[in-house]
Amino acid sequence: MGKKTISVVGVPMDLGQSRRGVDMGPSAIRYAGVIERLEKLGYEVKDIGDIEIEHGKMIKDEKNGIRNLKSVVDANRKLARTVEEIMKEGSFPLVLGGDHSIAIGTIAGVSKFYNNLGVIWYDAHGDLNTSETSPSGNIHGMPLAVSLGLGEPELVNIAGYAPKLKYENIVIIGARSLDEGEKELIKEKGIKVYTMHEVDRLGMSTIIEETIHYLKERTDGIHLSFDLDALDPIYAPGVGTPVVGGVSFRETHLALEMLAEENLITSAEFVEVNPILDERNKTGSLAVDLIGSLFGERIL
Incomplete structure (x- = not known):
């Protein structure tokens, strides 16, 4: 990353899903x-506070089945403007x-500064649903x-342009x-996906090496979108949508250490920490x- 300034912004929102607490x-x-922690590593850190979120009644659109569409749009518009100012x-x-x-707002604010923004989506889920394919209508399953x-x-x-990313x-x-709709889209568009099968079979080191090689040659910036539910609930119990059989604590640290060594990540978000479901802030600390x-940061 170099030792550039880091601007931290919080988005206390749980309107993209139906389980309260991630706000x-x-x-x-x-x-x-x-x-x-970041200051100890030698960075200048600006904590610019939280995006203001309007918490109204949870609403499900009768026409398309999407939950809280207007509120999520409003929040992401604010976030996109904030991230754009940080980038400037x-x-x-x-x-x-x-x-x-x-992630809709983060990527909207970041992507306009790159011709070919790359994204590493570290997540148990694909987040590739639309209103036609989503079984729940939750927008947190749609940002990619x-x-x-x-x-x-x-x-x-949002932010006045589309699309923000290329497959x-x-x-x-x-x-x-x-x-099922996500699986079809992945196969149709050839989206590069490492499932837990590949993590088990290839190992995280090989996966990150391949990811770096794949994105380095075709992108001019890389955004990391990190959902804590990528980790097994043993390590991260306090997440919005836990799924057993996830990535381990050390595999994940290795992935991030390798990305840091390459100095390729140009923006990042860490999402879905839910203190209500957590154990003494174990997931927040993770x-x-x-x-x-x-x-x-390194062990030695």
Whole structure:
């Protein structure tokens, strides 16, 4: 990363899904000491606070089945503007969630600064649903699709342009819960995905080496979208949508350490920390440990 300035912004939102609690994620990560950890590593850190979220009644659209569409659109518009300002200042945007629907705003704010933004989507889920394929109507299962230009126009056109990403510039790591519509899209568009089968078979070191090689030659910036539910619930119990059989603590640290060594990540978000479901802020503290690895922290 170099020793550039890091700008931290929280998005205390749980409107992209139906399980309450992830709106407290940014507070949990801050409480676990993320600012102090980054400063200890030698970075200048600007904590610019939280995006203001309007918490109204949970609404499901009768026409398309999507939950809280207007509120999620409004929040992501604010986030996109904030991230754009961070980028203009030459600072590194580090976004703390909040549910994964906030990736819509983060990517909207970042992508306009690159011709070919790459994305590493470290997640148990593909987040490639639209209203036609989503079994739940939860927008936190749609942000990658939205960033590719698929879905509701109000979401797709946040920040005034679409699409934000190209199919060939995405790598999903840790997937183990994919809906049928997502599987079809992955196969149709040839999206590069490392499921837990590949993690077990190839090992994380090989996967990150391949990911770096794949994205390095075709992108001019790489955004890391990190969902804590990528890890097995043994390590990260306090997440919005836990799925057993996930990536381990050490595999994940290795992945982030290798990415830090290559100095390729240009923006990042860490999402889906849910303190209500957590054990003494275990997941919030884990998020801080992982952020430390991403920004160059080492055992020795």
